[in-house]
Amino acid sequence: MIVHHRKHLDRGKTSDVYLHFSHLPASQINRIVNRPEREIFEKHPVAYDMGLGSLIVKARIFPYGIRRTHFGKMFYITAKSMNLDDNLMPDGSATVMGPTAANSPDDSYQPYPLPPGRSDEWPTLVVDVGYSDMLEHLTTNAKWWLGNSGGDVKVAVVITVDERQPVIQIEAWQNPAPPPAPNRP
Template identity: 35%
Template structure:
């Protein structure tokens, strides 16, 4: 069922949320260790060879259609030096893997891309955004950072894709638009990923698009997350602010067969380029037909 209303990030399931009113999610490492990873066993990291074999076996299971293999793998303890080695191995042999590393816990959370449909779902959506800004004459004003690693609060992470305006020219400047993709059963974890980007960037990331793909059903689910000021339900002498910033679901879209619900998908121009639009510029809008065409491109080579 499509929900076009704003939906705040539900943190009530996190171990500390019931104890800490409006927790600082960027510093709540327990949240990133556990939320959406229920049933995923933390494996003891022994060496890079065993790690690679484990990842390959899980990836093979996913790509053969065994979704019970799960999209995420967790390893600990992984030191900084070991992480550097794993990053080299990933960059050479497993380019579709995405890492979230938590410094204090020395824990590596690996997201495994299940197959071509998920990779195409991300690349095509990124491509269409760039095409639409190109029509505005801004094709060089938005840079594709792909899977660049970004340093957060005691953690670091890569997106499946990320775009940032040329007004943020430094290597460590955060993107304004981030894409995260996964299987339909990983949606809860994808929302945790959205929280990481919005909170750890100190709100420099403006929009996170979550793309949940079901290959058996040929269904695509997209959620748009942004930071919003919301009433503070836990006002105390130490926390007197009437409003708090929370990750909020702005829109959700389902594309299934010839049906699209939740359209249009609208990405505010000012959020991506950090300035108001001028003549010939405007919000990036995906109509229902755009979304159908997008889904056709995703599934086109999967028949």
């Protein structure tokens, strides 16, 4: 089904890059996500919510993949120019399990080495890329990353592409800084 949908995307028969399956029992989601041929999810990130019985698969299309790769290269070149390239560990699109749901960014990074006591479960920076008509969904993803990571995700970058204009929009989302501690006498 994913391959079939991707063919429709490649031929211009649809512009929706998301496949949404609903009302799935948790056992079926587990079977799908943990199957031996899981490599399909390395090409097509997934998000799922066991409580809602919802599974979303993001079908990647060729021009979109190029843009995501270009961002990763630009990010690495910038980090290298700041002598930070040895301090970043790319995590790619690894699926991360939150309290009730899981999500896969298009790209992600962690500091290297990790600070003492910092888990490697969550990335520090996540990147999601999509077409401009997907901005609301990408913004929801950014908020999910920031709200479910217990503070480990510091920045969620949303990149939208409008091929009709052509325009690329980049937004950086982060949690507000905690208020300063009150001065005590």
